Amino acid sequence: MTVHDIRAFNRFYTNVIGALDYSRHLYAPYTLTESRVLYELAHSPRTDAADLRTELSLDAGYLSRILNKFEQDGLIERTASRQDPRRRRVTLTARGRETGKLLEERANESVGALLSTVPVAERPRLAEAMTAVRTILSDRRPPRREDVLLREPAPGDLGWIVQRNAALYAAEYGWNTDYEGLVARIVADFAEDHDPHLERVWIAELDGRPVGCVMCVRDEAPATARLRLLLVEPDARGLGIGDRLVTAVIDFARGVGYRDLVLWTNDVLSAARRIYQRHGFVLAAEKPHRSFGKDLTGQDWRLDLHGTAE
Template sequence: MADAAANTVARVREFNRFYTRVIGVLEAGLLGTPYSLTEARVLFELAHRDEMGVSELRGLLGIDAGYLSRILGRFAADGLVVREAARDDGRRQLVRLTAQGRIAYGRIDDGQVRATEQLLDPLDEDGRRRLVAAMDWIRRAFGDAPLPRTLVLRGPRAGELGWIISRHGAREAEAARLVADFACRADPREAAWIAEADGEPVGCALCLADETDPRAARLSLLLVEPVARCAGIGSRLVAECVRSARAAGFDRVRTHAPVDSAGARVLGRAGFEPDGNEWTCTC
């Protein structure tokens, strides 16, 4: 496990080195301008506000107060910003871009647009979609992205039954058995769903015939990826399973979930009643 963790760290660092080279962070000036990446970010934040408190700007950027002071001092000397005390609190310092500062920001912004267009130019539409989806995934993984913009529930595509198995980790053997039984039976009353958010699979569920009760269906292998939780995806999958079971003629849906789990909360909201860790919903 220690070797695996070390390998992951090494690969992340390798990607960081690659990407900083791609976007030109290591160059003396960003996109041929006299400004560093941090200085360009300061201009960006100020360009999107009429004025801003210096302490608020420092908190937003997460940089040292002395470093920010030196940046703003240079900008003020170049005529890009004006710093002044707030009218209602002389201890609070405000900063805003001058007209010259907005021109400087505009040049950087135009250059970044052109550079990004050139970066994307070799990619076809599918490649661009996959790139943006991967970037969104990384942002969600580190808590800095909005919830998925589009959500589709659909049947598994080629290879995605294997994806369902692989995503169940410690339960992989059980998942493999359930998926294999589902695929082999081809029972028209049974169904499987992939939750696709912004073009990428982020969840799944199976609605299977219960092996011990001919009138019941079983909600199995319900999963939502951590980066896509709190978007109602689990609730959508559970509701679709209940709807499908009802249409197939089942009287009830059963499933298993620890009573103190996040999945139990989703089941409770969907009308499932617990009996220990076993949950039942009447269709």
């Protein structure tokens, strides 16, 4: 491998991506950089201008002009952070979310068109090669919080949620397959019948692989959402992924008009409990029970969404 080899690959890759970006006016009426800002806002529900500037390596003045344009177009709202008044929190409006979703759909269609030219038998080899490039070049530094992407589930991700919940809880707490059955029913119910305006799943992705998840679904109680199946892979812990996933649920639930957010957990899940407490959840009730092959204490936690706005 030589410098020439890497530069040749870079020219080839840039030409391919350039064709994807511009041959179909992919980001119209926005530029590529503006679309990258929209994409980052759509996948990081609590973002401020400083975060965006660092993540996208943008000049402060240039980013400010982009955000001013977005605000004029009704795509974003900017408010002062309660934790640090010097920082400005940037969130997408309903129109901004719709615009971001449209741009992402166009990108998916464009990449899908490119992928359709690759023979099916060659696709696994292409995926392995792309993974190898990412892995080799990223192994020189430890993962960072900004490397984690929150996104909607892709085909196969719901099955991953079931498999990883079952495997991790068996390994870490000795729970039996009863828990896998519970998770499978929860995921199946969501997959078969959910309202995308009121219910959602987030996948945390790091280096191209899922490392965490959480769900927000409607509860039986009026105006109440339920947080379910929060999980972070052991090798991805310490990056604030659990906090980001819970934050995403809270922001989404508040944004679509729920009054309360509830969850059920067990007292042995101490790390998750600390996350819930940091975000203002209050213990509402607890009760001993025998489930998943263990004697446990179940806990109901509640968050008043009107009382925790930032």
